[in-house]
Amino acid sequence: MKRDVIFVGNRLILNEAYERYILRSIKNRLASIDSINYFEESDKGLFLHLEGLLKNESKLIIVTTKSTFTIVGKLLSTVTADNQILKEQMLIPSRASILENGSYLLTHNSSEINVILATEGKELPPILIDDESRLATIHLFNEELLSAQTLLEPLAQNFDVKLEFSELVEGWLKIRIHTRKHGNLSQFIASARGLMHHKVIAATNIAAFIIERLGTHHKKLSFAESCSGGSLAHFFTSQSGASNVFEGSLITYSNTLKANWLAVDDYALEHHGAVSAEVVVEMSEGA
Template identity: 35%
Template structure:
């Protein structure tokens, strides 16, 4: 199915925290984002654009500010030769298929249009559109995209499914499997799990998957982060219920803090530097001892844009994971801007945790 998102109103378009919130809600409904179109309220071509869009998209979700909502309500009524009525304290066309407060669903040219009145700082009204296209997302670790594609293609024919693959980071491939009415997604995923024993993560979100495994096993985790400045911990905190397995973590930017808070020996810092395997291993062990957790992740690196050298260029990142059974570290050389390097570092760290401790898989 072809889906479209329209953001109507410049005040919504420049409000990045609100857009993140809206897109997050949309992804929970549809698993992934659709094509996105930004339109201003005073765009005189809006009626013609909406009418054309109904001929090209199955689902159109429109997030509009107050002025845009009432303008578009009238436009949609006009396109269906309909009248405007007050339903659930909201003005909307009388022929809506479904509605709730500040949100309604209408059918035009067999396209479902969900118009939502959004007010930043307030809870988003209900997204009423339903995606009838059956799909699921999972991950495979330690298999590159090309190899996974070759190995999975025969199974797609057997179970009548389609797959889309992307290399999230080296060693982590994300796969979306979708099907029409007669496909068998669950059977396909079961076969993939048998093909890649111990390497499939049956979730769209590997951090949420790990969090749930930790909660299930009553095991705690902590972090010592330098260049990521708490991103590992913040990502974990997105999962409800993590307080059961997460007491806290540390951001240790300076060598002084690394030494005083988690007892990274000055000899390690002087001899190998803060960006080294020796340092992150000491950070992970120090954080685990201080916190009393069962697992610890440590990250230290050069995210840029400055600070690199010939021996350790920008993008050099060391990660370590530790448990009572031992500690392992890995050196990465990542590309991209500062934010992308840090985001990749977090995913690499969690993937190393999965790879090192199979009980979390």
């Protein structure tokens, strides 16, 4: 199986330091790289090059700029007889089942194609392709552990993947998916989404996913925390891009600060207790 890297876009060709950083990141995932090719934005030879590569079994990483990301998706859709759809504010081939923060994975015959949107001066989006074993993470909400296992484990056998379940809190399951070269990771995730609809989020980093979604919809986020002691604020501010959506957190550990900072009513504190649904509602309204 060949391992190929394609850079598409004038800015990627000119910025040698950023190019070296991208290649280092890719080499951490692939045992070797057989070829590296560069195409300017208007290079018509890209279509023929893609068509030739995908005739054989290949692992292909395509690094694009913002201006070439949609163009590459259109070319791939043409080569693979697919259509583009709008998903998470990006036009991508409809068969791309794994999409994570500007990176998507597409399977075609015996080939895997990972398209990555690179932005100078920013961390490279996750590389979703590697050599032998592959690993992905999905988050499942509002589903009990036993029910999730009953639904997903037969599906996992069909696609030759192994699942590890972890219940983070009630109603939130984190599922690690392992597969080797004979398994089909992307098709398993697509089938899980089809089975459970809006309950599934395919993202390794859930905080980064939430930040991206809130930013897309121009929403803001703030917290009134108590027993979490600022953990929620740290959960988000440890991610790049948090400043675009996160406004702040009030850590009101004592009843005095709940009353003075968040206007929580004394009656709610005395009759329901600080750890109660009634007080949580008033804290949220106060924030």
